[in-house]
Amino acid sequence: MLCVINKDSYIRPHKHEKPDKAEVFIVLKGKALAMEFNNAGKIIDFIILDAKESFGVEFSPKSWHTIVSLKNKTVLYEIKDGPYDPGTDKIFAPWSFEENTKGAKQFLKEIKNQISAKLK
Numbered sequence: 001m002l003c004v005i006n007k008d009s010y011i012r013p014h015k016h017e018k019p020d021k022a023e024v025f026i027v028l029k030g031k032a033l034a035m036e037f038n039n040a041g042k043i044i045d046f047i048i049l050d051a052k053e054s055f056g057v058e059f060s061p062k063s064w065h066t067i068v069s070l071k072n073k074t075v076l077y078e079i080k081d082g083p084y085d086p087g088t089d090k091i092f093a094p095w096s097f098e099e100n101t102k103g104a105k106q107f108l109k110e111i112k113n114q115i116s117a118k119l120k
């Protein structure tokens with residue numbers, strides 16, 4: 001599947017289990033931040049995906065993760081085992097916020113601040 005994501009879009013952190021599925025993202029255009037979290041919501045790993053430098057990431061089954069676009073119209077190729085069932089595809093992190101809420105905007109800001117601090 002191709003995903004086009006604009007800068008500062010929020011994709012609620014989630015994992016894939018029952019059934020367990022790995023998820024792969026390959027950036028085709030733009031720039032994105034891919035992050036993995038522990039069960040308490042702390043960032044444990046991240047990579048900046050850039051169409052000119054580092055191209056992809058694979059999230060293991062049962063790992064909390066999200067993607068944040070750093071440029072408008074970032075294009076990602078998403079690979080995940082099927083079949084797709086919207087009822088069982090994702091389990092949302094209990095420490096995260098629903099999309100399109102004030103909490104989600106603040107959460108996104110905090111994530112970006114944590115990554116900025118790690119890059120210095």
